Amino acid sequence: MSTKASAVSIGLSAAIVAVEGEMPSVLVVSHEGTHDALPFGPFDPVHHRTLEQGLRKWVGEQTRFDLGYTEQLYTFGDLGRHRSARTMKQPGHDAGTRVVSVGYLALTRRIGEAPGTQWRGWYHYFPWEDWRDNRPAMIDEVILPALQKFVRDAPNGDVAERRRERVNICFGEGWDEERVLERYELLYEAGLVEEYHRDGGQRQAPRGAVRLGTPMVFDHRRILATAIARLRGKLKYRPVVFELMAPTFTLLELQRAVEALAGLRLHKQNFRRLVNEQGLVEGTGKFCTPARGRPAELFRFRREVLRERPAPGVRLSARRTRPG
Amino acid sequence: MSTKASAVSIGLSAAIVAVEGEMPSVLVVSHEGTHDALPFGPFDPVHHRTLEQGLRKWVGEQTRFDLGYTEQLYTFGDLGRHRSARTMKQPGHDAGTRVVSVGYLALTRRIGEAPGTQWRGWYHYFPWEDWRDNRPAMIDEVILPALQKFVRDAPNGDVAERRRERVNICFGEGWDEERVLERYELLYEAGLVEEYHRDGGQRQAPRGAVRLGTPMVFDHRRILATAIARLRGKLKYRPVVFELMAPTFTLLELQRAVEALAGLRLHKQNFRRLVNEQGLVEGTGKFCTPARGRPAELFRFRREVLRERPAPGVRLSARRTRPG
DNA sequence: CGGATAAATACTCACTTCGAGTATATATCT
């Protein structure tokens, strides 16, 4: 029982999400000569009373952002998944110290960039997650063939069977938009994202290797995958979209935001019915002046619903057919 | 940016849950002269590759348990919520080190006790959470009056209003069985659980103070509250109950297990319909021999549903009226 | 000005799910 607690340090990272138009974006810190990173920093047990407070402080310093809604996602401590392509100086983290990282999701509607940070559409990192136009072609053209090879390369039939099942759940019949993390982890294990090779100690992925999406530093893409998964789930049972909307908005704007986050197209009429009947919004009597069609009424979020009990979200009734 | 990462250590705790008959239980370690604790230990960055692996190792040593289903719950790092009534020796944690604890939920059907551990019904710690017989009398007799005082004692009207709202959401009209953590936190802040006074540095709660439920060491009751909340939520959309059931069971046994966990009574006929139509179980053709009425068929979990895609759970259609 | 076009908004309809209950079957106990 004499386990001397060796050097551990706690990293706090935040996936700060906003929606601009139809693009869900995440705030990234671009360090010179290395990949994108989420805003992060070490937890300082002397100055921070809680983990979340530590996070807010760090983020405030790095991005001049005041976080609004935040939510803890997950704590990762895997050995070997916290390396960088080049040695990246992480303030307060000595080399050799084991880093355990606590990921957070934050939602904001403020769209400003501090120096050194930038908003980037999250589908850069997960291009296979955007099904708004269509099932992304890369799934059939690149991902499934590569995963089938992954299944074939299994050391034995048992492993192959389990791999086949995972492939089927992640990319097979019936798309579950919430399984973002599961899909990323599968692609990671199959060696289809750059982080896999980097964590394995190679400077560069093998020639001709599939490298899906834009990589990130450390395990930040994993954290982002967790964030997207959580947000897509939460949309349905809590009114969180409104954290991302301007004070007033048209119902189509609201729908576009939900679609952007969920990566799906929704049935317009049913979406309106839902949002109305659940009392999530109320009309302002004002109207927008669109370029083309009939002006849409501007709505606002009914804050009271937060007080009413179960506090529903927007159920996503996806559209299976073409617009009608 | 020269934040020297000071001493942090990571504690891993597990709420290991089983159901015996109609009692949901949690495995606790009883230390002499102090309160119950969840099995826990420090994360050792040298020997543990992942957090979960560290947990399994610790739990194995302390309880001789092989964890099956496990799930990470939350990471708490609040200053001052990691004290004990008496100074409790925590292996590997030097006094003065800041402890960040990562809580886990584990489900098991094995009912054996290692020396120094014991199964204890979780409603000992949360007596207000068991609504199976009735709305617990203590809510109206003790909790609400005390919380109303908490509202009255607010420093100003704004705080009072927010407190009133929380009280209403937690204990007001319409019981949401998932808000276990929210309720515990409210009771904590209102000073109605012993941990509040202990964390405040008092050896003993003031004379005549309300002390609801059985206290636990450190923040373990908070972790347990998180575990119950998560499990109650997950029941509804993932087939997790079956992790707690024997290989075969009657539908009533299954229902009793769900009721025990959810703290609610369910409508029997609808429960059967649901579980059947969702294909969660299949009959074995064998029957049990009850003391009283007609023998019930023994069912088994259809493991295939884990492979079928969305993998549903048991929706809880509560019974609002008396049995019929 | 007047039809094409685009979007907002309203309404319909069949189908499923869900809560609540009645009805019937098969045991044991006395």
Add this chain to the structure above:
DNA sequence: AGATATATACTCGAAGTGAGTATTTATCCG
């Protein structure tokens, strides 16, 4: 044999959901 207890089957109405059609109100373009 009847009381009692439990299992299991079936019914019915209310609400929710998916998919569409219909109508209204704007602009654009000739």
